[in-house]
Amino acid sequence: MVYYVLFNDVDNGMKLYNLLKSAKIAVTIAPAPREASKCCGISLLFKNKEDIPFIQECITNNNIEINKIFETESKINPKRDKFC
Amino acid sequence: MADYRQMWKDLGMDLELHDQLCEVLPTAFGDVYLSQEDRPESMDYYNFVVSEIHGVRPAELIESQKKGGKVFGTFCVFVPDEIIFAADAIATGLCGGSQFWVPGGEKVLPTNTCPLIKASVGARLEKTCPFFRIADMFVGETTCDGKKKAWEILAEDVPIHVMDMPQMKRQKDLDAWTNEISIFKNKVEEFTGNEVTSEKLSQAIKLINDKRRALKRLYEFRKNENLPISGKDVLLISQIAFYDDPTRFASMTNKLCDELDERVKNNISVFTAGTKRIMLTGTPMAIPNWKLHHIVETSGGAVVVEETCTGTRYFENLVDETKTIIDEQIEALTDRYMKINCACFTPNTGRIDDILRLAKEYNVDGIIDVNLKFCNLYDTEGYFVERALKEAGIPVLGIETDYTDQDAEQLRTRVGAFIEMLSNK
Numbered sequence: 025m026v027y028y029v030l031f032n033d034v035d036n037g038m039k040l041y042n043l044l045k046s047a048k049i050a051v052t053i054a055p056a057p058r059e060a061s062k063c064c065g066i067s068l069l070f071k072n073k074e075d076i077p078f079i080q081e082c083i084t085n086n087n088i089e090i091n092k093i094f095e096t097e098s099k100i101n102p103k104r105d106k107f108c
Numbered sequence: 109m110a111d112y113r114q115m116w117k118d119l120g121m122d123l124e125l126h127d128q129l130c131e132v133l134p135t136a137f138g139d140v141y142l143s144q145e146d147r148p149e150s151m152d153y154y155n156f157v158v159s160e161i162h163g164v165r166p167a168e169l170i171e172s173q174k175k176g177g178k179v180f181g182t183f184c185v186f187v188p189d190e191i192i193f194a195a196d197a198i199a200t201g202l203c204g205g206s207q208f209w210v211p212g213g214e215k216v217l218p219t220n221t222c223p224l225i226k227a228s229v230g231a232r233l234e235k236t237c238p239f240f241r242i243a244d245m246f247v248g249e250t251t252c253d254g255k256k257k258a259w260e261i262l263a264e265d266v267p268i269h270v271m272d273m274p275q276m277k278r279q280k281d282l283d284a285w286t287n288e289i290s291i292f293k294n295k296v297e298e299f300t301g302n303e304v305t306s307e308k309l310s311q312a313i314k315l316i317n318d319k320r321r322a323l324k325r326l327y328e329f330r331k332n333e334n335l336p337i338s339g340k341d342v343l344l345i346s347q348i349a350f351y352d353d354p355t356r357f358a359s360m361t362n363k364l365c366d367e368l369d370e371r372v373k374n375n376i377s378v379f380t381a382g383t384k385r386i387m388l389t390g391t392p393m394a395i396p397n398w399k400l401h402h403i404v405e406t407s408g409g410a411v412v413v414e415e416t417c418t419g420t421r422y423f424e425n426l427v428d429e430t431k432t433i434i435d436e437q438i439e440a441l442t443d444r445y446m447k448i449n450c451a452c453f454t455p456n457t458g459r460i461d462d463i464l465r466l467a468k469e470y471n472v473d474g475i476i477d478v479n480l481k482f483c484n485l486y487d488t489e490g491y492f493v494e495r496a497l498k499e500a501g502i503p504v505l506g507i508e509t510d511y512t513d514q515d516a517e518q519l520r521t522r523v524g525a526f527i528e529m530l531s532n533k
Binding site for chain 2: 032034038041045052053054055056057058062063064065066067069099100101102103104105106107108
């Protein structure tokens with residue numbers, strides 16, 4: 025499974041990203057997956073389920089507004105050859 | 109995931125149609141980029157730009173317009189951004205790298221027009237690209253017949269200034285280009301109401317040179333035996349250079365390069381030893397055209413350099429920063445821009461020299477001459493390119509493709525066979 029943190033605006037997304045990076049949490053900026061959101065924009069992608077409590081604590085302690093944390097199976101497939 | 113729908117609506121965009129593009133981008137980006145292992149952490153900035161590509165930067169451009177600034181949309185590396193920034197305006201690239209926009213272009217253009225032109229026209233006419241909605245003026249150029257006629261169609265819909273490109277590089281042609289830059293300067297001054305002074309032009313020359321320096325620094329890493337960054341990541345960075353704020357882009361790219369310095373010190377490579385080093389030469393790859401890079405880099409190859417307008421042609425050679433008189437500065441612009449070796453010139457032997465030089469500098473194992481379908485100029489010039497490479501003993505594969513997925517399987521077979529052939533040499 026992989027996890028996406030979704031936001032309603034960029035500023036909250038970047039604030040959380042910087043905090044998680046400072047805490048050495050493995051997280052990547054990714055376009056919000058379509059099945060989780062109908063809006064184009066950033067999300068934070070992470071793979072380690074054990075990081076969820078820390079991330080949630082970080083969100084609460086720093087008054088970061090998020091939309092949700094979305095859990096899904098990884099659909100990344102480098103041999104799909106569907107471009108846009 | 110900020111909600112930009114109100115901004116897009118205010119721009120007069122077709123939200124329903126645009127939504128179809130939003131739908132495919134996350135999956136394609138995930139497959140091509142997020143599937144990579146051990147990417148530099150600083151690539152997150154470029155992930156951010158792509159994720160917000162129709163949001164954050166368009167919003168910045170609109171903010172600038174609210175303060176009276178003008179935005180110029182450009183299509184080609186020959187348009188001197190320095191003049192635009194010197195008039196306190198902003199130059200931006202435009203949409204043109206996706207099959208999504210092609211059918212819209214085909215409504216008004218012949219099918220046998222290159223996909224880059226069809227996509228650009230389609231993005232404007234179908235109202236699915238914020239940059240095409242925001243720009244106050246568009247700057248075209250006469251680099252090919254398809255573009256020349258496309259500008260006439262676009263001109264019915266938007267203000268467009270066309271720069272008359274010379275077709276040769278004799279002194280009288282260079283003088284003509286100097287004159288053309290002067291005409292462009294007058295046009296920009298008139299449109300913005302801001303004078304392009306020598307001081308302002310000096311600052312703008314430095315600004316754009318700094319972007320070129322950052323890209324050159326980035327490309328230098330690709331000369332290493334151990335490649336600290338993939339070719340498709342560098343392609344993405346080059347594509348973003350056309351849209352991003354130049355100061356921020358140079359800063360973020362230099363930050364990435366600092367990380368790459370550390371990777372080189374630690375012998376980190378994103379490819380396994382023995383991966384074949386491939387140069388791509390040919391037509392530009394506008395965002396989000398990542399097809400061939402992705403196929404090469406998932407077929408046993410690494411793209412180490414692109415002799416294209418979204419590669420070395422974009423950043424090689426700096427504008428002389430020592431000139432302080434406006435006429436001399438414009439001549440310095442001519443000197444730099446006329447060093448770009450585009451197939452629109454006849455003859456264009458400088459391009460062959462560039463390819464052979466780059467092949468040595470980047471220690472390439474093989475070259476793919478890749479041209480967009482219906483680009484007659486580059487397709488024809490391929491005759492000389494491929495002959496010169498064969499004479500130099502450099503393996504070459506000629507490919508003609510477009511933005512569709514339909515030939516992906518066939519390309520995988522051809523590219524895979526080419527790389528296997530390189531391995532057996």
